Amino acid sequence: MSKIHPPFDLLPPLWRGVGITLQLTILAAVLAVLTSFVIGFARLARYRLLRVLATLYVEIFRGTSVLVQLFWVYYVLPFFNLKLTAMQAGILVLGLNYGAYGSEIVRSSILAIPKHQTEAGIALNMTPNQIMARIILPQALLLMLPPFGNLFIELLKGTALVSLITLSDLMFQGTLMRTSTLRSFEVFSLVLILYFLLAYPITLAVRAWEKKLSQGRA
Amino acid sequence: MAPIIVGNTILWDWEYAVQIFPTLLAALKITIGATLLGFALACILGLPLAFGRRSACRPLTLLTGGLVEFVRSTPLLAQLFFIYWGLAEFLGVTMSAFTAGVTGLGIHYAAYLSEVYRAGIDAVPRGQWEAATALGFSALRTWTNIILPQAIPPVLPVMGNYLIGMFKDTPMLSAITVVELLQTAKIIGTRSFRFVEPFTIVGLLFLLLSYLSSLGVARLEARFKRGSA
Numbered sequence: 001m002s003k004i005h006p007p008f009d010l011l012p013p014l015w016r017g018v019g020i021t022l023q024l025t026i027l028a029a030v031l032a033v034l035t036s037f038v039i040g041f042a043r044l045a046r047y048r049l050l051r052v053l054a055t056l057y058v059e060i061f062r063g064t065s066v067l068v069q070l071f072w073v074y075y076v077l078p079f080f081n082l083k084l085t086a087m088q089a090g091i092l093v094l095g096l097n098y099g100a101y102g103s104e105i106v107r108s109s110i111l112a113i114p115k116h117q118t119e120a121g122i123a124l125n126m127t128p129n130q131i132m133a134r135i136i137l138p139q140a141l142l143l144m145l146p147p148f149g150n151l152f153i154e155l156l157k158g159t160a161l162v163s164l165i166t167l168s169d170l171m172f173q174g175t176l177m178r179t180s181t182l183r184s185f186e187v188f189s190l191v192l193i194l195y196f197l198l199a200y201p202i203t204l205a206v207r208a209w210e211k212k213l214s215q216g217r218a
Numbered sequence: 219m220a221p222i223i224v225g226n227t228i229l230w231d232w233e234y235a236v237q238i239f240p241t242l243l244a245a246l247k248i249t250i251g252a253t254l255l256g257f258a259l260a261c262i263l264g265l266p267l268a269f270g271r272r273s274a275c276r277p278l279t280l281l282t283g284g285l286v287e288f289v290r291s292t293p294l295l296a297q298l299f300f301i302y303w304g305l306a307e308f309l310g311v312t313m314s315a316f317t318a319g320v321t322g323l324g325i326h327y328a329a330y331l332s333e334v335y336r337a338g339i340d341a342v343p344r345g346q347w348e349a350a351t352a353l354g355f356s357a358l359r360t361w362t363n364i365i366l367p368q369a370i371p372p373v374l375p376v377m378g379n380y381l382i383g384m385f386k387d388t389p390m391l392s393a394i395t396v397v398e399l400l401q402t403a404k405i406i407g408t409r410s411f412r413f414v415e416p417f418t419i420v421g422l423l424f425l426l427l428s429y430l431s432s433l434g435v436a437r438l439e440a441r442f443k444r445g446s447a
Contacts, residue, residue, distance in 0.1 A: 052377060063425040063432075065386040072421060075240055075404075075413040153291065160293035164393055171296055184303035192292045192300055199291040 006188040010177055014190055017173030023086065023209070024159045024169060028094035030153055035099020036148075040106025054103070061100035067161050069093045074165040082103045090162035098155045109170070111138040120195035144214065155198050170194060235415040238406050242419055245263045245402035252320055252398060259324025260384070261377070264331030271336060282332075289329035295390050298322040302394040317392035327384050334376050338369035372442055378435035382428050399423065 042054035061069070074089045084092065113136050121131035163172035174191040178184050219232040270282030289297070302318035313321075342365050350360040392401035403416035 025446075049388075059429065060425065062311035063428045064421040065389050065400075065424050067389040068394075068417065068421050068424055069412075071400065071404070072417045073408065075419050079412075079414055080229075100372055157291075160295040161390070161399040163295070171299075172291065174296070174299065178303060183307075185305070185308040188296065188300035191296050192288075195292040196288055200287070203287070203291060 017170035021169040025156045032096025032098040036102025036106050039103035043107050058100045066097045086165045086167035107142040117216045146206050146210045245399045249388045249399040255320045256323030260327035263328035267332035268335035295324045315395045319396045334373050338373040339389045342368045375439040382431050
């Protein structure tokens with residue numbers, strides 16, 4: 001067994017990676033939320049064609065592995081003269097992929113609002129758009145928060161994959177440090193701990209919110 | 219079939235696609251093998267984790283709970299690197315990339331499956347435990363003959379979804395040098411300077427298999443719904 005050094009010297013380079021990881025997570029999350037709402041609403045649309053297209057979108061993005069999608073965008077698109085940076089490819093693929101999962105959250109939360117809420121809106125002579133914006137969505141958004149929080153954690157973990165198309169995020173810095181220091185155990189222990197420290201606060205927030213929701217119900 | 223050409227770029231070369239297909243199919247076997255072995259490991263490891271979290275011994279509950287939280291909150295890719303390079307160095311052992319990959323998949327998904335088992339076990343009515351006690355069943359027999367046979371079947375569809383999830387996570391094994399489906403496609407692409415066909419075929423294979431499996435899971439789900447109604 002190798003001698004254990006105090007691993008603090010490894011922290012600054014890993015810390016730089018944390019910045020990139022956070023940047024990617026937040027930008028991809030914005031795209032994912034937008035995609036979730038667009039596709040989620042499309043799946044509930046009146047027009048059959050829209051519903052079919054949205055379902056197709058969800059099936060394709062959920063059915064093919066996210067890493068395969070990442071490689072496809074990064075290696076195949078340049079053949080069609082569309083060259084994206086690793087960061088752009090990461091934001092695009094993670095956003096669109098997690099948006100496919102998120103669209104299910106949007107759809108099921110809207111469907112979870114009892115039908116009499118819509119009926120009450122109709123009785124008050126509101127237009128369908130008004131009913132959605134003033135009655136359904138405000139209630140559905142509260143339901144969406146915990147699952148979106150969980151999706152956000154999954155997304156954060158998913159960003160590690162972008163290191164495989166050379167984005168210098170936390171994971172990538174870890175592999176760099178491994179080859180330069182050969183202290184694999186310490187490097188990857190620190191990487192795991194840092195990811196945990198990033199993800200766990202979100203877990204706690206989701207739980208607190210879920211508790212609050214169930215209190216209102218009781 | 220003639221290649222599909224738009225402008226002066228070859229969009230899709232059928233001949234090349236047909237030529238590389240058998241190699242990709244062979245690599246698919248490695249991917250499926252890793253998935254099944256990893257899932258078997260996850261199913262086995264998940265049980266003690268679920269028992270640990272339900273045990274009356276507080277330190278054990280905290281330990282297993284913490285372990286499950288930690289594994290679920292960190293990326294599988296980082297865990298794979300940790301096992302393949304970190305743990306191997308720490309323990310002074312060398313393991314094949316495939317073994318490390320299957321171990322990583324198994325541990326990662328065991329954390330998720332332990333929660334699934336827990337939900338299944340919690341759903342077994344209290345009366346079943348009491349009946350087992352009344353009949354003088356030992357703890358072991360209560361588990362194997364009464365509780366688990368009722369706890370596992372209802373959660374099989376959820377387990378099926380995790381199996382599909384694991385299948386789609388196997389491309390990560392390429393990062394620790396396992397030559398599975400994605401890595402094979404990358405090697406083919408690098409050799410011939412064409413990535414369109416290999417990566418697209420890989421995507422389609424994943425889509426096809428996970429779609430078919432999800433139909434299977436849906437049928438399983440329908441069966442249990444009918445059974446409980």
